[in-house]
Amino acid sequence: MDKNLDILKEDLGELRVYENENLAKHTYFKIGGPAKYFFEAKTQEDLQLALTTASNNKIPFILFGSGANVLVSDKGFAGLVIKNRSEGIKLVGVKGTIGKIGRGIKHALVWTTAGTLMNQLARFTINQGLSGLEFLLSVPGTVGAGIKINSHYEVEKEEFIGNCLSTAALFDPKNGQIKNVDRNYFEFGYDNSKIQETGEIVLEAVFKLDSQEDKGKLWQKAMEDVKRRNTEQPVGIACSGCIFRNINSQDAVRLATPNLTTSTGYIIEALGLKGQKIGGAQISDKHANYILNIANAKAQDVRELIKLIKVKAKNTFGLDLTEEIFYIGDFKNEA
Numbered sequence: 001m002d003k004n005l006d007i008l009k010e011d012l013g014e015l016r017v018y019e020n021e022n023l024a025k026h027t028y029f030k031i032g033g034p035a036k037y038f039f040e041a042k043t044q045e046d047l048q049l050a051l052t053t054a055s056n057n058k059i060p061f062i063l064f065g066s067g068a069n070v071l072v073s074d075k076g077f078a079g080l081v082i083k084n085r086s087e088g089i090k091l092v093g094v095k096g097t098i099g100k101i102g103r104g105i106k107h108a109l110v111w112t113t114a115g116t117l118m119n120q121l122a123r124f125t126i127n128q129g130l131s132g133l134e135f136l137l138s139v140p141g142t143v144g145a146g147i148k149i150n151s152h153y154e155v156e157k158e159e160f161i162g163n164c165l166s167t168a169a170l171f172d173p174k175n176g177q178i179k180n181v182d183r184n185y186f187e188f189g190y191d192n193s194k195i196q197e198t199g200e201i202v203l204e205a206v207f208k209l210d211s212q213e214d215k216g217k218l219w220q221k222a223m224e225d226v227k228r229r230n231t232e233q234p235v236g237i238a239c240s241g242c243i244f245r246n247i248n249s250q251d252a253v254r255l256a257t258p259n260l261t262t263s264t265g266y267i268i269e270a271l272g273l274k275g276q277k278i279g280g281a282q283i284s285d286k287h288a289n290y291i292l293n294i295a296n297a298k299a300q301d302v303r304e305l306i307k308l309i310k311v312k313a314k315n316t317f318g319l320d321l322t323e324e325i326f327y328i329g330d331f332k333n334e335a
């Protein structure tokens, strides 16, 4: 008899809670063992019910967006995985005077659920002639996870999702409460936000965006970014984007990285590790901060490559690299 399974089935629906769901199917890496319990939240009500049920009954849980920034253990996850498929975007407010074709509007507020794809949000806002999030076109993942990592493109141009955030609703798994917070609450930084520490979950968000009369220009800029990404990053191979965060410029100077670079990809390349393979995993020879699943890789293979890179970076440059990806599940007794 499994008490937690009974609770989940009773609250979330007998046929909607799966057992031993293969998580490799739900990650961009195509890696990972099974989830003990698995539930797909298709609406905001589903999402809140699943979060409340798990937290009230102390059932360990984790939220999945698109699985584009996670490495799941080969042993899987011994609790409930909630996959957030609750999508929705709408324009909720404008500031300025509405003219015939919207001229005079200075800013607009766009509401979105956390499960909305960032790519969808970019398309919606560009089509509305609103600027600020066009760099998210073709970036994989959901808005909620994007806020957690403060998704970005050109950091030097301050292209961060957090810059346009106005407010958000958060679920706190520690007490089951929902609260509304503004942008300052997140203390956004590069690849960072406060909810990485608190474990709070984004339910929905409102972005404040500037109006741009020529939406053709927004599309042009977004498409240029997409083209650039496709030339610089591996395309069409299972991976989880960049594995490590870039380093800051003070560390680059202090540790005298090659050409004082802050780019971890460049550093891994300088370590001579491009193309290195362990098991079915390989460090990309196009962009060395990407690890690819080229032949049914295990999480263990990826972990060993990560360890190799970290040890070599430490021994060569005295550098402590930090992962950008999030680990899910039990990695004890692994690399």
Ligand SMILES: Cc1cc2nc3c(=O)[nH]c(=O)nc-3n(C[C@H](O)[C@H](O)[C@H](O)COP(=O)(O)OP(=O)(O)OC[C@H]3O[C@@H](n4cnc5c(N)ncnc54)[C@H](O)[C@@H]3O)c2cc1C
Residues within 6 Å of the ligand: 028, 062, 063, 064, 065, 066, 067, 068, 069, 070, 084, 114, 115, 139, 140, 141, 142, 143, 144, 145, 146, 147, 148, 149, 150, 151, 152, 153, 195, 200, 201, 202, 203, 239, 240, 241, 242, 326
């Ligand atoms: C090919 C490729 C290219 C990429 N390019 C970029 C890029 O250009 N710029 C960039 O910034 N990133 C990039 N990434 C990384 C990825 O797009 C982002 O990290 C994105 O935020 C992941 O979203 P997700 O929904 O897939 O998150 P997941 O992988 O599902 O989850 C990541 C973490 O967020 C947590 N989480 C999920 N939903 C929520 C929520 N609602 N509230 C709180 N926490 C939540 C999860 O529990 C987990 O800890 C790339 C990834 C890939 C695979």
